Amino acid sequence: MSSNEFIGALLVKSGITNADGLARAFEWQSREGSTLGRALARLGLADESAVTRTLASELSLEYLGDEPRRVDEAVAALLPADFCRKRQVAPLGVDGQILRLAVIDPLDFSVLQDVEFRTGKTASAVLVTETWLERTLGLLYPDATPSYDLLASVNPAGEVEPSVENEYDLVDPATLAKDINLPPIVRLVNLILSNAAKAGASDVHIEPQETSVHVRQRVDGLLHEVLTIPHHLQDQTISRLKIISRMDIAERRKPQDGRSRLRFEGRRIDLRVSTLPTQFGEKLVIRLLDADAAVLPLQGLGFSVENLRLLHSFLSCPQGVILVTGPTGSGKTSTLYAALNSIKSPTNNIVTLEDPIEYHLRGVNQVQLNTKAGVTFAAGLRSILRQDPNVILVGEIRDQETADVALRAAQTGHLLLSTLHTNDATATITRLVDLGIQPFVLASSLIGVLAQRLVRRPCPSCAVSEVPGADTVEKVGGWSRLPGDGQWVTGRGCEKCQQLGLKGRIAIHEILQITDEIRELISSRAPEHAIRRAARRAGMRTLLEDGIAKAAHGLTTLEAVVKVAALDEPIGADDLTRPPAIVAGAAVGEARPSTPGATAPTTPPAATERPSPRSGPRRVLIVEDSATIVSVVKYFLELDGFDVLVAEDGLLGLEMALRERPDVIVSDVQMPRMGGLAMVKALRASPRGAGVRVLMLTSESSVESETQGLEAGADDYIPKPVEPRRLAARIKALLARAPIATDG
Numbered sequence: 071m072s073s074n075e076f077i078g079a080l081l082v083k084s085g086i087t088n089a090d091g092l093a094r095a096f097e098w099q100s101r102e103g104s105t106l107g108r109a110l111a112r113l114g115l116a117d118e119s120a121v122t123r124t125l126a127s128e129l130s131l132e133y134l135g136d137e138p139r140r141v142d143e144a145v146a147a148l149l150p151a152d153f154c155r156k157r158q159v160a161p162l163g164v165d166g167q168i169l170r171l172a173v174i175d176p177l178d179f180s181v182l183q184d185v186e187f188r189t190g191k192t193a194s195a196v197l198v199t200e201t202w203l204e205r206t207l208g209l210l211y212p213d214a215t216p217s218y219d220l221l222a223s224v225n226p227a228g229e230v231e232p233s234v235e236n237e238y239d240l241v242d243p244a245t246l247a248k249d250i251n252l253p254p255i256v257r258l259v260n261l262i263l264s265n266a267a268k269a270g271a272s273d274v275h276i277e278p279q280e281t282s283v284h285v286r287q288r289v290d291g292l293l294h295e296v297l298t299i300p301h302h303l304q305d306q307t308i309s310r311l312k313i314i315s316r317m318d319i320a321e322r323r324k325p326q327d328g329r330s331r332l333r334f335e336g337r338r339i340d341l342r343v344s345t346l347p348t349q350f351g352e353k354l355v356i357r358l359l360d361a362d363a364a365v366l367p368l369q370g371l372g373f374s375v376e377n378l379r380l381l382h383s384f385l386s387c388p389q390g391v392i393l394v395t396g397p398t399g400s401g402k403t404s405t406l407y408a409a410l411n412s413i414k415s416p417t418n419n420i421v422t423l424e425d426p427i428e429y430h431l432r433g434v435n436q437v438q439l440n441t442k443a444g445v446t447f448a449a450g451l452r453s454i455l456r457q458d459p460n461v462i463l464v465g466e467i468r469d470q471e472t473a474d475v476a477l478r479a480a481q482t483g484h485l486l487l488s489t490l491h492t493n494d495a496t497a498t499i500t501r502l503v504d505l506g507i508q509p510f511v512l513a514s515s516l517i518g519v520l521a522q523r524l525v526r527r528p529c530p531s532c533a534v535s536e537v538p539g540a541d542t543v544e545k546v547g548g549w550s551r552l553p554g555d556g557q558w559v560t561g562r563g564c565e566k567c568q569q570l571g572l573k574g575r576i577a578i579h580e581i582l583q584i585t586d587e588i589r590e591l592i593s594s595r596a597p598e599h600a601i602r603r604a605a606r607r608a609g610m611r612t613l614l615e616d617g618i619a620k621a622a623h624g625l626t627t628l629e630a631v632v633k634v635a636a637l638d639e640p641i642g643a644d645d646l647t648r649p650p651a652i653v654a655g656a657a658v659g660e661a662r663p664s665t666p667g668a669t670a671p672t673t674p675p676a677a678t679e680r681p682s683p684r685s686g687p688r689r690v691l692i693v694e695d696s697a698t699i700v701s702v703v704k705y706f707l708e709l710d711g712f713d714v715l716v717a718e719d720g721l722l723g724l725e726m727a728l729r730e731r732p733d734v735i736v737s738d739v740q741m742p743r744m745g746g747l748a749m750v751k752a753l754r755a756s757p758r759g760a761g762v763r764v765l766m767l768t769s770e771s772s773v774e775s776e777t778q779g780l781e782a783g784a785d786d787y788i789p790k791p792v793e794p795r796r797l798a799a800r801i802k803a804l805l806a807r808a809p810i811a812t813d814g
Contacts, residue, residue, distance in 0.1 A: 074099075076177065077106055080128045081121060091115040105174050105200045118199045122174075126197040129176050134162075134198045141210055148189050151211035157181050160198075160206050167191050172198045172206065209569055255306045259314075262297065263341070266358060267334040269296075272399065273358065276311070278304055278351035290526055290575050291399065308345075308352050315343040322352055329426070332358070342426055359428045365407045370722045372576040372625070372729075374616065376609075380581045381520065385413050390517035391480045393467075395492045401524050401577050402489045403428050406463055409487060410434055413461065422463035423450040439465065447472040455479055464488040470506040477507060480515040493636070494613060495521040495582035496602040499592055513584075513592040521580040523613060523634040525626045528559045529567035530724070530752035536560040538621075538628040545632040546618060556622030557758045560629075576625055576725070578617040578635065582610055612638045624728055624758045687713040688805060691730065693723030693737035693749065694767070699790075703736065706794035712801070720744030728758050734801050739768040739779065747782045754783035763804040765797075 078092045087095070087110055095109040104112075107121035119136055126133035145161050148169065154160055159181055162170040169191040173181060182193040198206075262285055266274045271287035283304045285297035299307060309319045315328025325346050332339040342357040368378060384392050392409075394402045407429055414420055414433045422431075425439035425447075437454070439445055445453075447464055448471040454462055455475075466489050467473050480486050492498045498519045502512055537558055543549055561571025582588075582605050591601050606612075611619070615638075617631030690712045694700050704714045715730060717723035720737070721744040727735055735753075739746040746766055753759035765786040766779040776787045786800055 084124050086116050086121055086124055108200045122197055122199045132196045134196055146210045168194050170194050170196055172196050174200050174203055255310050259310045263332050264334050267339050274356040276354040280350055311354055365411045368408045368412050377579050377581050384518045387517050389480055389483050389485055391515050392487045392517050393490050393498055393519045395490045395498050395521045400522055406487055418460045420461040421454045421459045424465040448475050451475045462486045473505050473507050477511055477515045495519040495580045496598050500598045509595050510593050513589045516584050519582040522577045524575040524577055525630040526572040527574045527576050527626050529561040529571055529573040531566045532562045532564035533559045533755055534562055535757045542628050553622045557624045559624035560627055578613050580613045614638050624756050687711050689713045689732040691715045691732040691735045693717045695741045710798045720749035724749050724752055727753055734763045734804055736765050750782045750784055
C-alpha cells in the first residue's frame with residue numbers, strides 16, 4: 071500500500087469521506103497534482119482543514135491551524151526559498167537542535183532527511199494544509215517572485231484582443247506573425263495582463279535586465295515584482311505585446327505608443343502600451359483602464375463637507391475655468407468624470423476632448439485626441455466651440471495655445487474643466503502665467519483650482535488604534551498641528567492586504583477659491599506666497615491639513631500623508647515639539663511615545679465612545695443599492711425629522727460612516743463592492759465606528775441570517791419588505807438605548 075492509499079484509508083476509517091469520494095479524489099489528484107486534502111476540498115467532499123486535523127490526530131502529529139505564524143528571519147534563512155517550494159516545507163522555529171518543520175505529506179520521510187542534511191538539525195514534522203503552506207511561503211520569502219517555469223502551465227483568466235481603429239473589426243489572430251503567436255507566448259502575455267486585472271493594478275512594467283525580464287505591477291500606487299521571465303523569451307514576449315498594440319516590431323530604437331484591449335471576467339479593460347529603448351532592450355509600460363468601471367459620485371471621492379460644497383458651487387457657475395491639478399496617477403480624471411456626471415442633464419451639451427478616453431460617460435460627447443489627423447487639444451477645442459457646448463472638458467492644458475483657447479472659451483459663456491501638472495493649487499496660477507497667459511485674463515476666467523493626491527488607507531481587516539510616531543509628527547509640523555481627539559489607526563498586516571497593513575486609497579484635497587482679493591492679486595502679478603496667504607486667510611485647507619484631518623478620522627495614516635504632502639507653514643503655529651496632554655486613539659493602558667511632557671491616557675479612548683450629541687436633527691445613514699427602497703425610506707425618515715445620508719454600497723457606506731459619524735446606520739446585507747456584514751465588521755474594527763448604532767435590512771428571515779448579522783456587530787435586524795413607520799420606530803428605539811459601555 072502506497073503512502074497516499076494509506077492516508078486515504080485513514081480518512082475513510084475516520085468518516086471524513088467514503089470509498090466513492092476517495093476514488094474521485096485520487097482521480098483529481100493524479101490529474102492536478104496536489105495533496106489528498108486539497109483534492110477532497112476542491113471536489114466539495116471535505117474541508118481541507120478537517121482532513122489535515124484528522125491525519126494529525128491519527129498519526130499523533132502536531133497540527134497548525136489556518137492562521138499564518140510569524141517566523142524569525144534567522145529561522146527562515148535556514149532553508150532557501152526554492153528548496154521549500156520544491157519540497158513543500160516551511161521552517162517554523164528552532165529549539166536547541168530541534169527544527170520545527172511544516173509539512174503537507176506526513177509520510178514522506180525523505181523530506182525530513184533532506185532538511186536535516188541541509189541544516190544539521192533534527193527535523194520535527196508539524197502537519198499543515200497545502201493552502202496554509204502556500205500562504206506562509208509567500209510571507210516568508212516575499213522576494214522569491216514566481217518564475218516563468220512555475221506559471222507555464224497556468225491558464226490565464228483573460229484574453230487579449232488586438233487594438234484596431236474600429237473596435238468592432240478585430241484583427242484575425244491568424245494574421246499575426248507565427249513566431250510570436252505560439253501558444254506558450256500567447257498564454258504568458260495573457261497571464262501577465264489578466265493577473266494584473268485581477269489584482270486591480272493600474273500599470274504593468276515589463277523591464278529587461280541583463281539575464282532575465284522582470285514584470286512588476288502597480289497596485290494602490292506601489293510597484294510589486296510579480297514574475298521573472300527567462301531571457302530567451304524576452305524578444306517574443308515584447309514583440310507579442312507590440313503587435314497586439316499595433317506597433318512596429320521592427321523599430322526598436324525609438325519609443326512607441328499603442329493600445330489594445332483585455333476581456334477579463336466579462337469586463338473590457340483598455341490597455342495603453344508604451345515602449346522605451348533601454349540598455350538591455352525595450353521596456354514596456356501598460357496602463358490598464360477599466361472601460362466598464364462605474365464612475366463614483368462626488369460624495370464618494372473622500373471630499374470634506376466644506377470642500378464638497380465649494381466644488382459644487384464651482385460646478386454651478388454658468389461660465390469660467392475649473393482646474394484639477396496633481397501628478398500623474400493622483401486621480402484627476404476620476405474627479406473630473408465624477409464632476410461631469412453630477413451636472414449632466416438633458417439640457418446640457420457636454421463635450422470632452424481626451425487622450426485617452428478612460429471611461430465612457432453616458433450622455434456625454436467624448437472625443438479622442440488624434441494628432442495624426444490634426445485633432446490636438448488646441449485644434450480640437452476650437453472645433454468643439456462650434457458645437458454649441460455648455461460644458462467642455464479638456465484632458466490637459468499642456469501649452470500656451472491650448473490655455474489661450476480654453477480661457478477664451480470660458481470668457482464666451484462656457485464652463486470649462488481641465489487638468490494641469492502642478493505641486494499645489496496656488497502654483498497653478500504661476501504655471502499659467504509662465505505659459506504666457508495674461509494675468510488679467512486669468513483673473514477674470516478662473517473660478518477655482520482643486521489640487522489632490524492619493525494616500526493609502528489602513529486595511530479594514532487588521533486596523534488597530536496606534537498613536538503616530540514622533541518622527542512622523544515632526545514631519546507634519548509638530549504635535550500642535552494634530553487634533554487632540556484624533557482617532558489614529560494603522561494596519562497590522564493580514565492575508566487580505568498581503569501583510570502590508572494598507573489596502574485601497576483615498577484622496578486628500580486642497581481647493582483654491584478665486585475671491586475678489588485673490589483676483590486682484592493675480593491681476594497685479596503678486597507672488598505665489600502672497601496668493602497662498604490670502605487663500606489661507608479665506609479658509610483654504612492645505613493638502614497637509616486635509617490629510618491630517620482624514621488621518622485623525624482613521625481614513626488614512628499620518629505616515630501615508632507625509633509621503634505625498636509637503637510641510638506648509640501653519641497660521642499661528644505653536645511650538646512644534648509641544649505634545650497634547652492626551653492623544654486620543656491610543657489603546658487603553660498603553661503609554662504614548664516617549665515625548666517630553668507626555669502622559670499616558672487616563673480615560674477610555676474617545677475612539678469607542680458614542681458620537682457627541684449634535685444640535686439639530688439626528689442623522690441616519692442609509693446604505694442600500696436599491697433606488698426604490700432608498701427613496702421610500704428617505705422620504706418617511708425625513709418626515710419624522712431625521713437628517714438622511716445615502717450610500718449606494720457597503721464600501722461607500724463605510725467611508726461615509728467613518729467620516730460623518732451618523733447616529734444610526736440602516737444597511738442592506740447584499741450589496742455590490744462590499745456587503746453589509748463586511749461593512750459592519752470593518753466599522754466595528756475601526757475605533758471611530760465602534761459606537762454607531764446599526765440596523766440591518768435583509769430579504770432573508772432565517773434565524774441563521776439574523777445570527778450572522780448580530781454577530782457581525784449589528785444592533786437590530788429587520789426583514790424586508792420594510793414598513794416605513796415600523797423602521798422609524800425601530801430607529802427611535804435604538805437612539806433611546808443607553809450608550810455603549812466602554813472598558814475603563
